[in-house]
Amino acid sequence: MSGGWRIPGRGAEIDRARPLRFRFDGRDMEGFAGDTLASALMAAGVRVVGRSFKYHRPRGVMTAGAEEPNALVEVIEGPQQTPNVRATVQELYGGLQARSQNRWPGLSFDALAVNDFLHPFLGAGFYYKTFMWPRQFWERVYEPLIRRAAGLGSLSGRADEGEYEKAYAFCDLLVIGAGPAGLMAALRAGRAGADVILAEADTQLGGRLLADLPEIGGQGARDWLAGVRAELAALPNVRVMTRTTVTGAHDGGTYGALERVGLHLADPGDLPRECFWRIVAKRAVMATGALERPIAHPGNDRPGVMLAGAIPAYVNRWGVAPGRRVVIFGNNDSALSAARALTAAGIEVAACVDPRPEAAVLEEFPVYRAAQVVGTRGRMGLHTVQVRHAGGLSEVQADVLGLSGGWNPTLHLACHMNGRPQWDDRIAGFVPREGMVRGLTAAGAAAGRFSTSQCLDDGARAAGEALAAMDMAAPEVTPPAAEDAPYGIAPFWAVDARGRAWLDFANDVTTKDVAQAALEGFASVEHMKRYTTQGMAPDQGKNSNTAALAVLADATGQSIPETGTTTFRPPFVPVSIAALGAGARGKGFAPERRLTSDAQTRAMGAPMIEAGLWYRPSYFPRAGETTWRESCDREVTMVRGAVGVCDVSTLGKIDVQGPDAGRYLDFLYTGRMSSLKPGRIRYGLMLREDGHVMDDGTCARLGEGHFLVTTTTAAAGQVMRHMDFVQQGFCADWALRFASVTEHWAQFALAGPKARDLLNTLLDQPVSAESLPFMACQPVSMAGVRGRLFRISFSGALGYEVAVPARYGAALFARLVEGAEALGGGAYGMEALNVMRIEKGFITHAEIDGRVTAFDLGMQRMVSAAKDCIGKPASERPGLMEDGRGQLVGLRPVDPSDAIDAGAPLYTAEAPARAASWQGHVTSAGYSPTLQGWLALGFLAGGRARHGEVVRIHDALRGRKLMARVCDPVFLDPEGRAMRG
Amino acid sequence: MRIPCPCCGWRDRREFTYYGHETFLHRPAPDAGAEAWDDYLHNRENPAGPTRDLWYHDPCGSWVVVARDTVTHAVAGGEGLA
Numbered sequence A: 001m002s003g004g005w006r007i008p009g010r011g012a013e014i015d016r017a018r019p020l021r022f023r024f025d026g027r028d029m030e031g032f033a034g035d036t037l038a039s040a041l042m043a044a045g046v047r048v049v050g051r052s053f054k055y056h057r058p059r060g061v062m063t064a065g066a067e068e069p070n071a072l073v074e075v076i077e078g079p080q081q082t083p084n085v086r087a088t089v090q091e092l093y094g095g096l097q098a099r100s101q102n103r104w105p106g107l108s109f110d111a112l113a114v115n116d117f118l119h120p121f122l123g124a125g126f127y128y129k130t131f132m133w134p135r136q137f138w139e140r141v142y143e144p145l146i147r148r149a150a151g152l153g154s155l156s157g158r159a160d161e162g163e164y165e166k167a168y169a170f171c172d173l174l175v176i177g178a179g180p181a182g183l184m185a186a187l188r189a190g191r192a193g194a195d196v197i198l199a200e201a202d203t204q205l206g207g208r209l210l211a212d213l214p215e216i217g218g219q220g221a222r223d224w225l226a227g228v229r230a231e232l233a234a235l236p237n238v239r240v241m242t243r244t245t246v247t248g249a250h251d252g253g254t255y256g257a258l259e260r261v262g263l264h265l266a267d268p269g270d271l272p273r274e275c276f277w278r279i280v281a282k283r284a285v286m287a288t289g290a291l292e293r294p295i296a297h298p299g300n301d302r303p304g305v306m307l308a309g310a311i312p313a314y315v316n317r318w319g320v321a322p323g324r325r326v327v328i329f330g331n332n333d334s335a336l337s338a339a340r341a342l343t344a345a346g347i348e349v350a351a352c353v354d355p356r357p358e359a360a361v362l363e364e365f366p367v368y369r370a371a372q373v374v375g376t377r378g379r380m381g382l383h384t385v386q387v388r389h390a391g392g393l394s395e396v397q398a399d400v401l402g403l404s405g406g407w408n409p410t411l412h413l414a415c416h417m418n419g420r421p422q423w424d425d426r427i428a429g430f431v432p433r434e435g436m437v438r439g440l441t442a443a444g445a446a447a448g449r450f451s452t453s454q455c456l457d458d459g460a461r462a463a464g465e466a467l468a469a470m471d472m473a474a475p476e477v478t479p480p481a482a483e484d485a486p487y488g489i490a491p492f493w494a495v496d497a498r499g500r501a502w503l504d505f506a507n508d509v510t511t512k513d514v515a516q517a518a519l520e521g522f523a524s525v526e527h528m529k530r531y532t533t534q535g536m537a538p539d540q541g542k543n544s545n546t547a548a549l550a551v552l553a554d555a556t557g558q559s560i561p562e563t564g565t566t567t568f569r570p571p572f573v574p575v576s577i578a579a580l581g582a583g584a585r586g587k588g589f590a591p592e593r594r595l596t597s598d599a600q601t602r603a604m605g606a607p608m609i610e611a612g613l614w615y616r617p618s619y620f621p622r623a624g625e626t627t628w629r630e631s632c633d634r635e636v637t638m639v640r641g642a643v644g645v646c647d648v649s650t651l652g653k654i655d656v657q658g659p660d661a662g663r664y665l666d667f668l669y670t671g672r673m674s675s676l677k678p679g680r681i682r683y684g685l686m687l688r689e690d691g692h693v694m695d696d697g698t699c700a701r702l703g704e705g706h707f708l709v710t711t712t713t714a715a716a717g718q719v720m721r722h723m724d725f726v727q728q729g730f731c732a733d734w735a736l737r738f739a740s741v742t743e744h745w746a747q748f749a750l751a752g753p754k755a756r757d758l759l760n761t762l763l764d765q766p767v768s769a770e771s772l773p774f775m776a777c778q779p780v781s782m783a784g785v786r787g788r789l790f791r792i793s794f795s796g797a798l799g800y801e802v803a804v805p806a807r808y809g810a811a812l813f814a815r816l817v818e819g820a821e822a823l824g825g826g827a828y829g830m831e832a833l834n835v836m837r838i839e840k841g842f843i844t845h846a847e848i849d850g851r852v853t854a855f856d857l858g859m860q861r862m863v864s865a866a867k868d869c870i871g872k873p874a875s876e877r878p879g880l881m882e883d884g885r886g887q888l889v890g891l892r893p894v895d896p897s898d899a900i901d902a903g904a905p906l907y908t909a910e911a912p913a914r915a916a917s918w919q920g921h922v923t924s925a926g927y928s929p930t931l932q933g934w935l936a937l938g939f940l941a942g943g944r945a946r947h948g949e950v951v952r953i954h955d956a957l958r959g960r961k962l963m964a965r966v967c968d969p970v971f972l973d974p975e976g977r978a979m980r981g
Numbered sequence B: 001m002r003i004p005c006p007c008c009g010w011r012d013r014r015e016f017t018y019y020g021h022e023t024f025l026h027r028p029a030p031d032a033g034a035e036a037w038d039d040y041l042h043n044r045e046n047p048a049g050p051t052r053d054l055w056y057h058d059p060c061g062s063w064v065v066v067a068r069d070t071v072t073h074a075v076a077g078g079e080g081l082a
């Protein structure tokens, strides 16, 4: 061992034939394949791996697992920079780059270590007490200062470009954890033919067996594991998922799990970094083992102080010695086992310190019984341990101190649905109760059963119970023989001695902080936690919460069960948001719906705007046009004077068929659709059941029992859901069916005095004004392609909408644009469409915003008096048809040079712009080149009786003030001559 | 949470849109009066325990009355409306 930290003949998991280079804090180092970053750093002699959160004290590796509070590093992979990576979990790969956190400029000299000398002022609650005044200092001085000094790790400030994945899985039995209990559970259920998922957070199966290497069934642990692994691999009904941490237990047997897929590979290729699984299981066995807890004694945070059980893990798994002389300080029999294991591995155990007076003393190493560790020395690494015993105070030279205050069953998942665990004096820890999560059973150490034999038996039992609950046969299994040593423990949490004793290493919480919290009245565990930040770091207090609870119980004179426990919430380990949201980044979050005309539209240079998930052209710029307004004005003029073409396929289209279709639509719409003649179209309003307008659109009767309903783009989904509800809820036995055909048809509006001329260049059989009157429809064919023709207009101009199966959309759009341009027209976009519908007073969801009734719109006559419909009874309630309500009006600036903004509030002309004189608001506005001025629609209190009145528009948000005259909402061609022509 | 769709079986609740209590199925007569309509539209129990409410399965368009417990989140079953 001289000259290195590797132990010859130990370390079954590393491959000494495959050395790997890596970098830590800019230094090149070497480890082996199979190492974790922590074991590789240990082998390289690195003792200080980070600085603590508040006092910036040097810290070393504390554990060998996911619960690590100290060894948090940043891992850098190209543009990726991942903070708070636990070095104990990060597998080594060639070229790995990692950086320590929370230090500046470096680990060995950290400027903020001065905090450590200021510790009398930095105790619990110091933020609240110190940074109170002067008040104006908070935002400008204190907060930035605290933010720079505190916090763990840093972000790159760039978007996460990594690949993540999400996946779903289903099984009969989910076994969580592959230690002895989990393996027996998986074996029994697997042999019984159940569909089993075995999820293991570690890189391989075995759990604690890998560290302790007990004999099982007369075999070495690794030989037994090899047999189990082979059997599980041969069972087609068992899926083994390593590197997969179950992070949460949720409703309905759903479990979240995070799989590290590519994070351990030098070249992950196409593999994602992580995959977030949602696993749905009929039953689950929680075989998550137990987590060792340290003891709070003065100076227990020096690099070299670690958990006793972690030391054999480093020795046996990765063949690395954390030090050369070890002191073990523990209150339970597992500490003694660890000391024996180290002796057997040739590591000198300088002393075993046991607070129990009856501790055995006949060992191959000195045992101090009824003794305690009262202090340590060694700023950048432990060198001396001070032991208080019956004979006085001894100083023991040691570079590693292994602590064991007992073991906490890893019961977090069982508590995720608000269940509270119960205290068990036998193990001085909390154990799960039955039924905390429906369908989940704890087994083995997670249930407080600690010997290898107990774990094997308990895993088999739990699987048997799960199989029985699923009515599956559960053939008996005989678990192999293994050690069954009793677990003796005497509760011991904190040493009574001078000096700071740490509980939560990650957040720098000491026993004094907890006592101080109790003293200041934060005596409930939830208050203490928030006041001291105990258990609120990335490790969530996995090692420290129970001891903190014990210290609080002591300070308040209560028992631990009386003091309670904090709430465990998912996730069990930190889960990156990127993994949770996999697939939803950027366009994945809002996929694009593209029109069939999309490619040509973009090729024509049209800027696109979003309409829900759709992308629609804003306007089609032409040479010489420098602003959107120039293009928009030209497009409006083009439609009013010649012809324009616009893709309107985004409108929702619902095909309704059946003998009762008309009756159903009568119930759905305010107006009567059953009286519509085949080949005719009617405009309709749909109300919500509360009497407000849901949507508007057209209803075309294509045949006797065949209707085509259109919805607005925005409300297509809502209307479909509503129609399903009305049909399934109120008229399920009527003879009709309907389906959304929105994406099946490409539909284009042709608008303008030359619309019919353009249309007839394409139709195989031309139409005339008389053959297809306004609000009529008919089948058509164009070059043999069968489509539908509707004579409707949303611009007020002579208008048609022609629909073809979507596969012909692009070709038809190209021909229509070409034809329109030949007639002095062209394509138009949403801006022009909006201006033209305002000119005509046609409404959109800017007007029907969910608070508006048919009465408000001036459409009360559309609510048929002769029949019932959804929303009609409620629309007639008092208050919904009052004259004082906001009513749809038109508005024009008194000074023609003024512009109006949508959203601007309206006030009475003579009163100031105050809430008391508020009269309504502008819903839509646009410049009309046809009428040479700004036009707006809006709601004005009692507005229908106020045409001609002048109102004040004061838009404080955009700083625009003007006077406007109220008028009818139809500005242009109120008789509709153009569209009927 | 998982919800049974009569058409598709047990599915993740993310596939559903929530509406409200099954009361919405008991539409009063048009002339039942303002009080009955107010009750139907606005007044709901808020039970801690078993309830029956309406969920829409977006992928298939089925409305489902779901029997569930607001305390335990247990879902006892679901029925289509038809």
Ligand SMILES: [Zn+2]
Pocket (backbone or CB within 6 Å): B005, B006, B007, B008, B009, B057, B059, B060, B061, B062
């Ligand atoms: Zn369904």
